[in-house]
Amino acid sequence: MNDEQFETAVRRAARRIADHDAPWALHSRVVAIPAAPPHRAARSRRYGRSLGLAVLATALIAVVVATTFFAGGWPRFGTVAPEGSRSGSSTAGPAAAATLAPSQTSVSHFSATGSMSTGRFDSSATLLADGRVLIAGGQDASGGESDSAELYDPATGTFSPTGSMVYPHISPTATLLPDGRVLIAGGSGIGDVLKRGFSAELYDPRTGTFSLTGPMNARRYDQAATLLPDGRVLLVGGSIYDLGSKAIATAELYDPATGKFTMTGSMRTARDGPTVALLPNGLVLVAGGYGNSGKFLASAELYDPSTGRFTSTGTMAAARSGDTATLLPDGRVLMAGGYSASGSVLASAELYDPKSGAFSSTGSMATARAGHTATLLPDGRVLVAGGTDSVDDGIAANILASAELYDPLTGSFSRAGSMATARQSQTATLLRDGRVLLAGGADGLTHPGPGNMTAVALPSAELYQP
Numbered sequence: 001m002n003d004e005q006f007e008t009a010v011r012r013a014a015r016r017i018a019d020h021d022a023p024w025a026l027h028s029r030v031v032a033i034p035a036a037p038p039h040r041a042a043r044s045r046r047y048g049r050s051l052g053l054a055v056l057a058t059a060l061i062a063v064v065v066a067t068t069f070f071a072g073g074w075p076r077f078g079t080v081a082p083e084g085s086r087s088g089s090s091t092a093g094p095a096a097a098a099t100l101a102p103s104q105t106s107v108s109h110f111s112a113t114g115s116m117s118t119g120r121f122d123s124s125a126t127l128l129a130d131g132r133v134l135i136a137g138g139q140d141a142s143g144g145e146s147d148s149a150e151l152y153d154p155a156t157g158t159f160s161p162t163g164s165m166v167y168p169h170i171s172p173t174a175t176l177l178p179d180g181r182v183l184i185a186g187g188s189g190i191g192d193v194l195k196r197g198f199s200a201e202l203y204d205p206r207t208g209t210f211s212l213t214g215p216m217n218a219r220r221y222d223q224a225a226t227l228l229p230d231g232r233v234l235l236v237g238g239s240i241y242d243l244g245s246k247a248i249a250t251a252e253l254y255d256p257a258t259g260k261f262t263m264t265g266s267m268r269t270a271r272d273g274p275t276v277a278l279l280p281n282g283l284v285l286v287a288g289g290y291g292n293s294g295k296f297l298a299s300a301e302l303y304d305p306s307t308g309r310f311t312s313t314g315t316m317a318a319a320r321s322g323d324t325a326t327l328l329p330d331g332r333v334l335m336a337g338g339y340s341a342s343g344s345v346l347a348s349a350e351l352y353d354p355k356s357g358a359f360s361s362t363g364s365m366a367t368a369r370a371g372h373t374a375t376l377l378p379d380g381r382v383l384v385a386g387g388t389d390s391v392d393d394g395i396a397a398n399i400l401a402s403a404e405l406y407d408p409l410t411g412s413f414s415r416a417g418s419m420a421t422a423r424q425s426q427t428a429t430l431l432r433d434g435r436v437l438l439a440g441g442a443d444g445l446t447h448p449g450p451g452n453m454t455a456v457a458l459p460s461a462e463l464y465q466p
Contacts, residue, residue: 108464126182129180136149149165173223233253298318373385401421
């Protein structure tokens with residue numbers, strides 16, 4: 001490139017920045033290149049032109065610095081992400097176009113926030129339409145079941161009580177409906193499990209109250225639920241708590257318009273504690289879980305809402321239960337950790353590809369985990385936090401405070417610091433501002449009596465800042 005071409009390129013770049021979100025009109029402040037004074041006319045034109053270009057380049061750099069400053073921080077320069085690999089929303093499908101990695105104005109970290117009014121684990125957490133988070137049910141600090149609920153307000157960093165549920169629910173599913181209400185369904189109860197196992201409730205944020213709906217057609221505990229594109233809710237599998245935790249294969253649909261549950265096709269395999277993910281093609285992936293012959297499951301199935309039927313799909317490399325399933329921006333699903341068929345805790349992870357219907361291995365976590373949480377971040381990475389890395393006589397033996405980040409671009413996990421408190425069976429909710437709320441959980445388990453497992457239920461909560 002000769003001097004004239006370079007000068008033209010610099011001027012064009014300056015004009016583009018001036019016309020694109022600059023904090024002032026650059027063309028009104030651009031420095032003109034003055035003609036050489038008479039007494040310096042003997043100097044070469046090349047030197048004069050180079051000096052002028054240096055002035056222009058300096059002005060251009062100043063504009064870039066000022067534009068960055070006024071925009072709120074230095075950009076994080078890096079490789080441009082392929083299409084669909086980085087999404088600006090954790091709930092959106094594949095990204096429409098490639099984008100640069102988001103700006104980072106601070107180092108990722110965990111920080112304390114307000115505490116709940118009571119310790120709880122195996123509760124539910126739902127991001128409401130107004131940005132608050134509903135925490136409901138679970139097992140409380142006394143070892144009993146809880147019917148209480150509270151609301152977390154990210155603006156104030158505090159929890160406040162809201163209406164109580166009609167029945168206590170331990171490990172219920174909670175699904176945000178299109179009209180802003182929340183469906184709380186199933187879960188175990190320590191007392192009258194027969195009635196509670198069938199029960200479902202609706203939380204109305206406008207009134208702050210719960211009311212009964214349904215009931216379900218089958219008693220379910222450790223079932224999975226997902227909102228379908230047509231607004232109905234699919235509930236699959238689980239176990240019948242008062243029948244020795246017998247895994248079930250049935251599934252049902254909840255229709256918010258009628259407030260009723262109807263049976264749909266059954267899974268090919270009974271599954272207690274499966275993971276589910278709604279795929280971009282409208283099908284629902286149901287994978288893993290615990291079967292009825294003392295077996296952990298590696299198989300997976302697809303539910304088609306248009307036919308109401310389940311069909312087999314690929315098989316995971318490892319049987320797993322107590323793992324997590326996270327839909328990535330590119331449509332694949334990350335399966336991470338969980339308990340293995342031998343009862344040990346897994347560090348491995350797999351990816352399900354809806355296009356091929358197959359699972360493939362991806363990078364392993366630095367620490368084996370089960371009972372952890374996995375949250376899709378706005379930049380497309382996945383935050384994996386807490387859980388346990390070992391079991392002793394069927395009971396979690398070492399609760400974790402550590403966290404990791406999975407990057408779909410590299411297929412690898414990296415360490416992401418540690419929470420202030422080790423916790424398992426906590427909730428994790430992505431807030432509107434990109435932070436993650438981690439609330440409650442258990443920091444240790446004991447076994448005081450047959451069939452009566454209690455834990456040290458935590459009231460504390462933390463925020464992860466990506």
